[in-house]
Amino acid sequence: MTARTPETPGTPGTTGTVEPAVLTPDVVIVGAGPAGLTAAAELAPRLDGQVLVLDREREAGGIPRHSDHTGYGLRDLRRVMTGPAYARRLADAAVIAGAAVRTGATVTGWAGDRSLEVTSPQGRLRVDARAVVLATGARERPRPARKIPGDRPAGVYTTGHLQNLVHLHHGAPGTRAVVVGAELVSWSAVLTLREAGCRTVLMTTELPSPESYAAFNLPGRALLGVPVATRTRLTRIIGSGGTGSDGSGSGAGSGVGGHKRLEAVEIEDLATGRRRTVECDTLVLTGDWIPDHELARSAGLEIDPGTRGPLVDTALRTSRPGVFAAGNVLHPVDTADIAALDGRHVAGEVLAFLAGREPSPDGVRFVADAPFRWVAPGLLRPGDPAPARGRLLLWTDELVRVPRVVLRQDGRVLARRTVPWPASPGRVFRVPWSMVRSVDPHGGPVHVGLR
Amino acid sequence: MTDVDVVVIGAGVVGSAIARDLAGHRLSVALLDARDDVGDGTSKANTAILHTGFDAKPGTLEARLVRRGYELLSGYAASTGIPVERTGALLVAWTQEELEALPGLRDKAAANGYERCELVGADEVYRQVPALGDGVLGGLTVPDESIICTWTTTLALATDAKARGVRVLLGHRVTAVQPDASGTLLRTTGGDVRGRWIVNAAGLGADVIDRLFGHDRFTVTPRRGELFVYDKLARPLVDRIVLPVPTSRGKGVLVSPTIYGNVMLGPTAEDLADRTATGTSEDGFAFLLSKGGRLMPRLLEEEVTASYAGLRAAIDHGDFLIDADADARYLLVGGIRSTGLTAGMAIAEHVRALIGEAGLVLEPRDDLPAPPRMPNIGEADRRPYQDAGLIARDPEYGRVVCFCERVTAGEIRDAFDSPLPPAGVDGLRRRTRAMNGRCQGFYCGAEVGELVATRAAAVRPCADRPCQAGDRDAEEARR
Numbered sequence: 001m002t003a004r005t006p007e008t009p010g011t012p013g014t015t016g017t018v019e020p021a022v023l024t025p026d027v028v029i030v031g032a033g034p035a036g037l038t039a040a041a042e043l044a045p046r047l048d049g050q051v052l053v054l055d056r057e058r059e060a061g062g063i064p065r066h067s068d069h070t071g072y073g074l075r076d077l078r079r080v081m082t083g084p085a086y087a088r089r090l091a092d093a094a095v096i097a098g099a100a101v102r103t104g105a106t107v108t109g110w111a112g113d114r115s116l117e118v119t120s121p122q123g124r125l126r127v128d129a130r131a132v133v134l135a136t137g138a139r140e141r142p143r144p145a146r147k148i149p150g151d152r153p154a155g156v157y158t159t160g161h162l163q164n165l166v167h168l169h170h171g172a173p174g175t176r177a178v179v180v181g182a183e184l185v186s187w188s189a190v191l192t193l194r195e196a197g198c199r200t201v202l203m204t205t206e207l208p209s210p211e212s213y214a215a216f217n218l219p220g221r222a223l224l225g226v227p228v229a230t231r232t233r234l235t236r237i238i239g240s241g242g243t244g245s246d247g248s249g250s251g252a253g254s255g256v257g258g259h260k261r262l263e264a265v266e267i268e269d270l271a272t273g274r275r276r277t278v279e280c281d282t283l284v285l286t287g288d289w290i291p292d293h294e295l296a297r298s299a300g301l302e303i304d305p306g307t308r309g310p311l312v313d314t315a316l317r318t319s320r321p322g323v324f325a326a327g328n329v330l331h332p333v334d335t336a337d338i339a340a341l342d343g344r345h346v347a348g349e350v351l352a353f354l355a356g357r358e359p360s361p362d363g364v365r366f367v368a369d370a371p372f373r374w375v376a377p378g379l380l381r382p383g384d385p386a387p388a389r390g391r392l393l394l395w396t397d398e399l400v401r402v403p404r405v406v407l408r409q410d411g412r413v414l415a416r417r418t419v420p421w422p423a424s425p426g427r428v429f430r431v432p433w434s435m436v437r438s439v440d441p442h443g444g445p446v447h448v449g450l451r
Numbered sequence: 452m453t454d455v456d457v458v459v460i461g462a463g464v465v466g467s468a469i470a471r472d473l474a475g476h477r478l479s480v481a482l483l484d485a486r487d488d489v490g491d492g493t494s495k496a497n498t499a500i501l502h503t504g505f506d507a508k509p510g511t512l513e514a515r516l517v518r519r520g521y522e523l524l525s526g527y528a529a530s531t532g533i534p535v536e537r538t539g540a541l542l543v544a545w546t547q548e549e550l551e552a553l554p555g556l557r558d559k560a561a562a563n564g565y566e567r568c569e570l571v572g573a574d575e576v577y578r579q580v581p582a583l584g585d586g587v588l589g590g591l592t593v594p595d596e597s598i599i600c601t602w603t604t605t606l607a608l609a610t611d612a613k614a615r616g617v618r619v620l621l622g623h624r625v626t627a628v629q630p631d632a633s634g635t636l637l638r639t640t641g642g643d644v645r646g647r648w649i650v651n652a653a654g655l656g657a658d659v660i661d662r663l664f665g666h667d668r669f670t671v672t673p674r675r676g677e678l679f680v681y682d683k684l685a686r687p688l689v690d691r692i693v694l695p696v697p698t699s700r701g702k703g704v705l706v707s708p709t710i711y712g713n714v715m716l717g718p719t720a721e722d723l724a725d726r727t728a729t730g731t732s733e734d735g736f737a738f739l740l741s742k743g744g745r746l747m748p749r750l751l752e753e754e755v756t757a758s759y760a761g762l763r764a765a766i767d768h769g770d771f772l773i774d775a776d777a778d779a780r781y782l783l784v785g786g787i788r789s790t791g792l793t794a795g796m797a798i799a800e801h802v803r804a805l806i807g808e809a810g811l812v813l814e815p816r817d818d819l820p821a822p823p824r825m826p827n828i829g830e831a832d833r834r835p836y837q838d839a840g841l842i843a844r845d846p847e848y849g850r851v852v853c854f855c856e857r858v859t860a861g862e863i864r865d866a867f868d869s870p871l872p873p874a875g876v877d878g879l880r881r882r883t884r885a886m887n888g889r890c891q892g893f894y895c896g897a898e899v900g901e902l903v904a905t906r907a908a909a910v911r912p913c914a915d916r917p918c919q920a921g922d923r924d925a926e927e928a929r930r
Binding site for chain 2: 017018019020056057104106108119120121122123124139140141142143144145147149150151152157158160161164165168169171235236239290294297298
């Protein structure tokens with residue numbers, strides 16, 4: 001720890017008010033998930049000053065902490081383990097490398113370009129760093145953001161809320177669940193429900209086919225015995241008993257713990273318009289990710305309209321010098337190991353910044369053409385490295401089994417290639433960097449699409 | 452059996468204000484509510500505006516009480532810490548008809564004693580609210596319209612009432628009334644309660660209670676209003692209340708900042724038969740999105756943090772219906788629309804005068820406790836998570852439990868330790884904002900739920916059985 005001011009909060013200032021204690025690490029990383037912890041583990045041994053990781057949760061590790069199934073660590077650690085084991089391992093590695101990891105520390109705003117305001121039980125703090133890495137991750141849109149009408153009963157969850165409840169708080173959902181979504185995270189929810197003794201009676205997806213990995217699909221369906229209703233949307237939530245929770249000028253109303261009980265949901269067949277109700281006492285809304293971009297936006301960083309996270313270049317620089325971003329805040333969402341590898345990638349770029357390397361002010365934007373919703377990173381500057389793992393990441397709204405990827409710049413085709421993996425909604429689609437080599441970094445925007 | 456001088460039925464903002472006011476005199480008072488919390492009906496779900504009364508119908512009781520209530524509540528809010536922000540309002544005209552209606556509205560405001568409205572051109576409207584959609588023709592300013600925390604308002608009044616000795620009897624739904632020689636016996640789901648005088652401030656249920664007393668003079672029609680609350684990141688788009696101009700084709704929707712730092716769009720207006728229909732609807736959502744898209748297109752790009760529906764107690768009567776029946780020792784406070792939030796304390800004054808004229812002896816007390824100091828859950832003032840000194844003294848105020856709304860463990864603890872603790876998650880939301888934020892429980896739902904399960908059961912004997920007289924003593928003994 002190299003804090004230059006004693007960390008004793010409550011030091012009375014001259015005016016009698018208490019001033020926040022000030023910490024001055026070399027690098028402050030916001031978010032102790034896979035991206036932030038990996039960045040910290042890479043940076044700490046290579047810097048004289050402190051590398052400080054802040055996380056508002058009680059434990060470091062991020063989302064994998066409550067994803068109690070295997071499949072973590074493949075690409076970054078080259079071995080497979082459960083989410084909680086993976087989370088512990090990354091947290092331990094950061095601390096062993098010499099980083100300071102503070103949990104229960106909520107970043108509440110900016111005090112300067114690279115200065116953060118923090119609330120923690122140890123006091124109100126100000127963190128003045130030479131570089132900042134935003135690794136705040138992503139969350140699933142809850143019910144209100146999905147604009148689902150109806151009653152507001154208890155028993156409506158996102159996957160995150162459900163897994164938090166079951167794995168960290170040992171709470172119990174109901175006995176009959178409907179899961180909205182049929183992507184990787186949706187099956188993760190089904191597994192959690194099963195473990196908690198709750199049967200999934202139906203999964204729904206608006207797409208014509210379930211989106212998730214093949215490994216989860218056929219065997220998963222057979223094993224778990226869950227019917228999937230495709231081209232189906234949720235139109236209403238039906239509760240009974242009591243009256244729902246209301247709000248007033250603010251946000252009460254997700255149905256978390258309202259008086260009513262969930263009785264059923266109404267779903268619509270998109271092909272025929274026919275509606276029917278399905279009885280259930282638990283509803284899990286999965287996927288539909290949004291980055292936790294509050295700090296990026298409150299800083300006034302340029303935002304990528306596609307990902308809704310901060311716009312970054314291939315070095316993961318945001319629009320503010322010395323402020324970087326890594327992980328699923330940039331690409332909502334990829335797997336945890338990919339987020340971790342972002343953390344490794346950003347570490348080298350942070351070191352370069354601290355060593356005084358100036359990026360080129362020029363650069364070209366990547367633009368996602370339909371059926372792609374977004375592309376990340378969004379910017380390529382002359383002289384910059386390839387992105388993490390040498391891949392451009394994209395998100396598709398349609399299933400394309402044999403994608404013929406085309407890159408165009410200033411009306412001319414730069415590269416075209418048929419890749420041997422599908423573009424599937426609900427998972428990130430990767431384009432090899434070799435297709436990007438002939439981009440003119442002084443030219444117009446580069447469009448990435450399919451032929 | 453509870454036997455008091457005055458029973459007030461309905462612990463919403465109006466009933467709580469009346470009970471508090473009467474308890475300022477040498478009287479025993481009980482405040483009843485069918486639900487397990489105060490302010491859990493119409494009072495909890497409205498547009499949360501502290502009205503100047505500029506657009507009330509001149510000469511009505513409502514116009515007078517809203518104007519008086521604005522002064523009373525502004526003062527009371529300052530002394531108790533109810534969050535208020537004087538944002539001002541701007542009526543925006545989008546059609547020729549609306550534009551032509553503006554001078555009349557300014558004159559009406561003047562007739563109501565409010566002289567500060569100003570007509571402004573489209574350029575000035577866009578200067579004040581640049582994010583408005585295309586097509587504005589002009590506007591009218593109302594500089595003193597304010598936003599207020601409706602939840603804290605009812606809680607402050609009810610807490611104050613309790614400190615003045617009012618018996619707050621929750622879970623007491625009135626099922627029958629039996630007049631006798633010197634008062635009325637109320638049969639309730641929580642046991643019998645007798646009062647020499649009864650004040651009916653039952654909101655959506657006021658007509659039902661009124662019929663129990665043998666009257667048949669009005670019917671409450673629940674008018675559902677659906678609202679969207681947008682993410683805090685939308686707040687820079689609008690710093691004042693943007694009101695529609697009422698015309699012959701009905702009222703439009705408003706866009707307003709909220710006291711918690713969000714932006715609100717709504718409400719719809721739909722008359723219903725079902726007094727419990729607080730669900731939201733597909734049509735309501737579609738209406739809001741189409742209106743919102745015209746009013747402020749950029750707002751629709753932001754995330755919706757919450758959607759909800761409130762029921763206003765619309766009645767077939769153009770004014771507040773407040774009437775004392777001296778013979779029956781019964782007083783009706785009916786037809787209190789959304790303006791009741793502003794008017795509540797003035798309604799209480801008015802009720803006091805009527806009940807005094809009707810024969811109740813009112814002898815002011817000189818031993819009143821100071822009004823309560825309420826926890827600040829508004830964004831305009833410093834909140835506990837920002838207070839370095841407070842956190843240094845008590846680290847629980849540094850432990851943020853609800854990340855989105857920055858609610859600390861200290862505030863949740865305080866809510867459960869307060870004189871009117873929450874009975875469940877919804878009550879906790881209204882006292883602290885916990886779980887009201889953009890993630891809607893993704894991060895903190897499980898932890899808050901666990902806290903509520905342990906704390907609500909421990910502090911609240913009334914939570915799973917009706918309160919009986921004597922519970923209050925037991926509650927106080929436990930503290």
